[in-house]
Each structure stands twice: as C-alpha cells, then as structure tokens.
Amino acid sequence: MVMNDRQGWTWGVAYELKGECALQYLEQREVSLGGYCTTVTTFHPRDPGHTPFPVLLYLATAASSEWAGQAPLHEIASQVIQSSGPSGHNVEYVLRLAEFMRLHVPEGYDEHLATLETLVRLRIKENNMCLNTLMGEGGNHHHHHNDLNNQQQQQEQQQQDQEPIERRDTFQFSTNLPPKKLRCLNV
Secondary structure, X not given: OOOOOOXXXXXXXXXXXXXXXXXXXXXXXXXHHOOOEEEEEEEOOOOOOOOOEEEEEEEOOOOOOOOOOOOOHHHHHHHHHHOEEOOEEHHHHHHHHHHHHHHHOHHHOOHHHHHHHHHXXXXXXXXXXXXXXXXXXXXXXXXXXXXXXXXXXXXXXXXXXHOOOOOOOOHHHHHHOOOOOOOOOOO
C-alpha cells in the first residue's frame, strides 16, 4: 500500500493478536527498534462473505536508521544477501514472501518482488552461499522450505550437467566479521 494512495491495494494476511504482551512486543520490535510507524486501515478478506475489519499496520519510514531508501533492484538484491537481523536473514524473508505470494495470492503478482527473488537467488549462487543456512531452521510454520531447497538443488544439478565449474574460494566471508571480538568464535 502506498501511504497516500487511497485507491492502492496491498495483499497480505491479517493475524489476530491475543494478549497485551504480543502487542507490546511488536511495538518494541517494529516501532521502537525498527523505526516503523503504525496506522489503522481496513482489511478486506478475499472471501466476499466475510466483512472487512480494521487492522493495525506497521509501515517502514525514511526516519528509520535501517531505511535503505530507493535503489535499483540489483543493489537491493546485494543488500538482501548481506543483511540479517534478530528475526533471521533477509534472504529468508524475501524468498518466503515471494513463495507465499506465488502459492496463496497468484492474482497479486508483483513484478518487483519476482525480479528481486530472481536476483537474490542469482547473488546466492554467485557468492557460493548456502541456501539452507540462509533460510534458517524453518520450523513447521515454514512448510515450503523444502520447495525452495528443491528448486535450488534442481537448478544446481542442471548447471552441473552442463559444464564442470571450478569451486571458488569461499573464505571471503571472514571479511564480513565485525571489528569487535566475537567470544563465541574466539576471534
């Protein structure tokens, strides 16, 4: 949804929060730490038999220290593969969002998201990154994790069948370590 576009639509899922603690947690994570703002909008269920209802919506703003601003898709893809937070890696977020939209909201096709997904997958391959690691533990709420892995495995097998590629040195990740001492790694 574009903030000032009264005719704009955003596809999504509405969740009912139970208990004050859940709302306090989101307020802390999204607003205090994440720099998001909140607004109330109307959610229109897909089934026309269900009545629209108000929902609390969290919106990213340029006031956030994490705001990357407008950028070309190839730059966004590079940012995605290099970024993670307390909730997981940004790769996981983008790939699961794209998959959710494909499976559950095909009528909400978003060319921007589809292109970003393709570019993120390309960057993962170019950088010899492990998709399983980037996708995290998953758990039962991410039941499509295997679909994502199978898709990448099929792509890798097709590429291996075409021509042998010499494996690149993958130790460059150490340049991404923060300058402070990491006690868990003793570095």
